[in-house]
Each structure stands twice: as C-alpha cells, then as structure tokens.
Amino acid sequence: MTVDTSSAGDAEVGAGAEHLAAAVAAGESVLSRRFGSPITLVSPEDLAGSGPATVVRARVVSSSFALPRTLVIKHYPDEPEPGAADPFAQEAVSYQLFTALSADERMCPELLAHDGRDRVLVLEDLGRTATLEDKLYARDSRAAERALLSWARSLGRLHASTAGREADFNALLRRLGGPGRSDHGVVDELCARVPGLIQERLGIPVPEAVREEVAHAVEQSRSAAFRAFSPVELSPDNNLVTGEGVRFLDFEYGRVRSALVDAANLRLPFASWPDALALPAGMSEAMIAAWRAEVAGVWPAFADDEALAGHLTTSELLRVWLITGEELGALDLSHHAPPVSRESALVTWWRDLAKHAGYVRMTAVSEFSSKVAAALAARLGPHADLAFYPAFR
Structure with missing residues (x-):
C-alpha cells in the first residue's frame, strides 16, 4: 500500500509560508505606524528562530525614510498562557532598555519599532556574520x-x-x-x-x-x-x-x-x-x-x-x-x-x-x-x- 504524503508536506510548507507572511505584514504595519507612511518589505528569509517567535530577514523597497536596506522581524503570534511570563514582553523590554543607551553601550541590535498589539519587533540587521x-x-x-x-x-x-x-x-x-x-x-x-x-x-x-x-x-x-x-x-x-x-x-x-x-x-x-x-x-x-x-x-x-x-x-x-x-x-x-x-x-x-x-x-x-x-x-x-x-x- 502506498501512502500519499504530499498533502501533509504541502500543508507544512504552507504553514511556514503563512507564518513568514504574517511576520512581514506585522512588520510593515508597525513600521508604517511608526513613520506615518506605507513601508513595504519583500524577499522574506526565514532565520529559523529556536523559540516561539517567527524570525525573518526582509528587504525594504519602499520607504522615504533612512531605514537600513534590510531588517529583522521577530513576530510572536501566540499569546502566553494566563499568568505565565510573556517572551514577547521580555524581549521587547530588553531591547527597549538597550536602545535607550548610547551605541557603544548597546551590546545588541537596535530596536527600530515594536508593537504590543501585533506582538512584533523590528530590529537592526547585523548581517550574515559568524556566530x-x-x-x-x-x-x-x-x-x-x-x-x-x-x-x-x-x-x-x-x-x-x-x-x-x-x-x-x-x-x-x-x-x-x-x-x-x-x-x-x-x-x-x-x-x-x-x-x-x-x-x-x-x-x-x-x-x-x-x-x-x-x-x-x-x-x-x-x-x-x-x-x-x-x-x-x-x-x-x-x-x-x-x-x-x-x-x-x-x-x-x-x-x-x-x-x-x-x-x-x-x-x-x-x-x-x-x-x-x-x-x-x-x-x-x-x-x-x-x-x-x-x-x-x-x-x-x-x-x-x-x-x-x-x-x-x-x-x-x-x-x-x-x-x-x-x-x-x-x-x-x-x-x-x-x-x-x-x-x-x-x-x-x-x-x-x-x-x-x-x-x-x-x-x-x-x-x-x-x-x-x-x-x-x-x-x-x-x-x-x-x-x-x-x-x-
């Protein structure tokens, strides 16, 4: 008996693409509100975060602002369990703390925008450098x-x-x-x-x-x-x-x-x-x-x-x-x-x-x-x- 697994595989791929699209849409939304003008992101690249966030590198193609050519988006689609610590809140607050410091004291990427409703952070892209x-x-x-x-x-x-x-x-x-x-x-x-x-x-x-x-x-x-x-x-x-x-x-x-x-x-x-x-x-x-x-x-x-x-x-x-x-x-x-x-x-x-x-x-x-x-x-x-x-x- 032959089992057709193509639909399961397609569903898995589709779910991945759906998460990437949701992250990009959330990133565009928070950036547009932050700068008061539509900002378009293209060429999403899945950075395969190990935690609950979808992590995406995307290219900026339409912006009248001095944004970098590429950005990193971290999107937390799921709300935490009631009473549990929220990884989105922990990360957003951590980056806020460092973004308030001078550049030479900031030991992490700069936080460019974030939004608690969309549960998204937009970060400086440090590039394809070695870990x-x-x-x-x-x-x-x-x-x-x-x-x-x-x-x-x-x-x-x-x-x-x-x-x-x-x-x-x-x-x-x-x-x-x-x-x-x-x-x-x-x-x-x-x-x-x-x-x-x-x-x-x-x-x-x-x-x-x-x-x-x-x-x-x-x-x-x-x-x-x-x-x-x-x-x-x-x-x-x-x-x-x-x-x-x-x-x-x-x-x-x-x-x-x-x-x-x-x-x-x-x-x-x-x-x-x-x-x-x-x-x-x-x-x-x-x-x-x-x-x-x-x-x-x-x-x-x-x-x-x-x-x-x-x-x-x-x-x-x-x-x-x-x-x-x-x-x-x-x-x-x-x-x-x-x-x-x-x-x-x-x-x-x-x-x-x-x-x-x-x-x-x-x-x-x-x-x-x-x-x-x-x-x-x-x-x-x-x-x-x-x-x-x-x-x-």
Missing part, C-alpha cells in the same frame, strides 16, 4: 580566542551599562503587561533534589557544610548586590561576532538578576548549552580578566582578586549543583563515556569545582567535589574528560 559557535567549531584557535575574549568583554559591558537599571526594566515590563520571570521555585526544587540523587546514584552523602555553602550560593544569586541585565540564554549560537565586538541576540528570557549568575559561564563555558565543551588552560582566566575590566568601575569589590575568586566559585558551585539536579538522574553511568558527552562534562565540571574551591579555602566543597568527580570517573572510565572545542584541538 561564536561558528568560531568555536572552526579550526582557527586564534580567531576563537579573540571571539571568546570579545564575548567576555561584551558581557561585562552589558552588565556595567545596565547596573542600577532594574527599576527601569520593571517599569517597562509593567507597561507591556508582562509578569516578570522568576526561577526561584525551580532553583529551590533542584537544589533540594541533588543530595538524594548523589546518594542514590553515587553512594556519597552530602555533608551539612556543603549544603550550607549551596544555600549561601542561592542567597548570592538573589542578592540585591551586583544586579544587572542578563540575556539568560548565553549559548554561543546566540552571539554574533561583529567588527565592533560580540553582540547578543534572543532576549526571550531576558531579565535583571545577579551578574554573577552569568559570570559562572566564565568558569563553566556555556554549560547550559547541550553541546558545551571545554576550553584550554588559561582561557577561562583570560575571559574573567576581560569581563572584570568592564565591571570593576561599577562594582569596585571585583577589583579585589580574593573577593572576586570567592564570588565566582560560589556561582560555579550553584551552576554545577543545578546541572547535576537537572541531568544526573538521566545520565547513563553504566558504560565508558565519550569525551563529547554530558557524562564527561559533569566529571570535568565537578573536578574543576574541586580545584577552584580549594584555591579559595572552601574546604568542604573542595573535598566533596573531588569525591563526586572520582565516583563519576570510576563509573564512566579513564577517558571521561570533556573534549576541547574543535578550534582548540
């Missing part, structure tokens, strides 16, 4: 190193330029009617889950001193100190490497939180990204130095080496703890792990945490982390070390 992911997976170690340092500097500049602007962000969010995002419930649940998981899967009890350090790490992440805007999604595919430095994209989860939560990525590079790999010796320290050079003027406490190391290690502990809560239960510990697996990642991150905690005299955390790393390695084999990104192999 940070492209640099990490190419074979040019120097280019990858430059891109990582640029990313760290841009992250620091993003934090420094938005420090003290939480009230502005919240006011803009209220204007769009969006409730703010909070991960407090998820974090608390994950933190509570980890001791049982480690006991069950590795046979290691969690000492009370370690639990207290984790509780302190949670408090630091929620502290009123060092708060600034965070894109939250810091995956390297969300960062464009431009001639003016790395620029951040995708603020669907954007919010104000402790900058130290983001800074954990300087120790655990892009750990929440499923494809995260390792960096060579010294790279993390160089990235921390680049980030600190941008934020120390705003937060002088970070100019002190010992204080900064303590803060970063506490953030690193929380990041490793949460990832363990998310992933340890599902990992296969019954066979040797390849060096590009999440199993190997967890071994490497616990081992690195043990080293960094030892440097700052967090003795209980250092000893416990060494035990966890050793127990994982004993189950996963002698080669359970996370591989470098291809650029550094």
